[in-house]
Amino acid sequence: MTMKLYGSSDSGNCLKTKWVAERMGAVYEWIEISSFKGATRTPEFLAINPAGQVPVAVLSDGRVLAQSNAIMLHLAERSELVPRDAYDRAKMFEWLFWEQYSHEPAIAVRIARKFFLGQSDAELDPALLSKGAAALARMELQLQQTPFLVGDAMTLADIALVAYTRYAHRGGFELRDYPAVKDWVARLESALGLESALPVVE
Ligand SMILES: N[C@@H](CCC(=O)N[C@@H](CS)C(=O)NCC(=O)O)C(=O)O
Structure with missing residues (x-):
């Protein structure tokens, strides 16, 4: 099957x-x-x-x-997307757990409510904006130091986190405030063969 x-x-x-x-x-x-x-x-x-x-x-x-x-x-499992080194693999998990608790519940939820359900800012819990901005700032801190979230190579952590980060603007977040995140999104989209989701700046 x-x-x-x-x-x-x-x-x-x-x-x-x-x-x-x-x-x-x-x-x-x-x-x-x-x-x-x-x-x-x-x-x-x-x-x-x-x-x-x-x-x-x-x-x-x-x-x-x-x-x-x-x-x-x-x-x-057992691919290059999962680091062999025990510490790096655990770091990848750190980001995966963090994504589900601290990133997705703010950024994906804001995207869903604003972009897909058409809700206005006034209808949204203000904590979503501050929580999402804090998540992007956390990523920016890491990506100013390493090209991927866990060192020099793409792992599942990057794939998990780019899924909603590339559409963060739909949730009212400005990626231009997070330049290392923005460059990382472009790197990931190229590695995954995706068209750019980032808004075109005139
Ligand atoms: N933590 C879950 C979240 C899954 C989730 O929230 N799925 C949403 C779509 S993104 C869904 O199916 N919502 C429909 C519903 O809850 O009825 C995962 O990572 O798979």
Whole structure:
């Protein structure tokens, strides 16, 4: 059976699993599931992922795996995207856990509310803006020192974090305030073969 990746093409959490599958040369079928229209809450979908979220992978032997970072790790096991050195590998995990707790809940949520749901700034929790800005500042600090989040080579940490960072402007964040992050986004987009998502500055 071919591996199936259920995901929404407008979700960074989903796209990062797709990029890793592509890079690993995995054979897979992409099944588009909108995360905005209730499709993740149908009885059929809940039978696959009781958490009611995309992405979710159904592996070629039928086993199921949810959580974007877990799916990426499974796909990239023993590849160059996962450092062999124990400290570097743990640093990669540090960034992956941080992404889910301190970056995605502010930046992805602001993108979803502003860009996809059309909410005004007045309708949004102001803490989202300060939390997102603090996350970008944390990345800027690291990327002024190293070209990738963990040293000199791209790891899953970069792939996880670029997914929403490249669209941060849709959430009302200005990447020009974080020049090292902006350059890193361009580096990652080139490495992953993606068109630039950054706004064109006249
Ligand atoms: N921590 C999860 C987050 C997944 C998530 O938030 N998925 C959203 C789309 S980005 C979703 O499926 N939302 C629909 C819903 O909750 O019903 C991951 O990294 O996979």
